[in-house]
Amino acid sequence: MHKFIKHQRPNAIKFIAMIFFLGLFSLLDISAQNMWPALAKVTYKKEYDELLGIKVDKPIFSKDVKALEGKTIQLRGYIIPTDGFKSHSEFVFSAFPYASCFFCGKAGPETVVEVKSNKPIPYTSESISIEGILKLNGTDINRLMYLLENVRKLD
Numbered sequence: 001m002h003k004f005i006k007h008q009r010p011n012a013i014k015f016i017a018m019i020f021f022l023g024l025f026s027l028l029d030i031s032a033q034n035m036w037p038a039l040a041k042v043t044y045k046k047e048y049d050e051l052l053g054i055k056v057d058k059p060i061f062s063k064d065v066k067a068l069e070g071k072t073i074q075l076r077g078y079i080i081p082t083d084g085f086k087s088h089s090e091f092v093f094s095a096f097p098y099a100s101c102f103f104c105g106k107a108g109p110e111t112v113v114e115v116k117s118n119k120p121i122p123y124t125s126e127s128i129s130i131e132g133i134l135k136l137n138g139t140d141i142n143r144l145m146y147l148l149e150n151v152r153k154l155d
Helices: 002-033 063-068
Strands: 042-049 054-061 072-080 090-094 112-117 128-136 146-153
Touching: 063 128, 112 128
Parallel strands: 112 146
Antiparallel strands: 042 054, 072 090, 072 128, 090 112, 128 146
């Protein structure tokens, strides 16, 4: 009996290691599909704006965020209907539904992106996944700090 238990132990260790690595790969897959946590790595600095005549928050992008600029990323979130809603090809996309989004004062500016898609994406109140090329905006206060171009809907 002792030999049987001793013989089975390496198989159990292999099984546990396999489960661990499968779990790790699934976590990596989730983070690769949803970049909101990476976009949250931003701080702000108050700077005087000549045009507005007041101090405004200017984003200071982390090295991790800067490394994403010009790269294709995926986000899962919600289309936000705003007064500036131009079309189904240009809109605001949020990590949170409308009732909890940045424009309602319940989240930060790092949780929204401006979207420009090549093909119209019809409005839905359900969450969707999109993919596009990330552009950073640290200077134009009339735009959001994240822009996603050449966007396509994934699901």
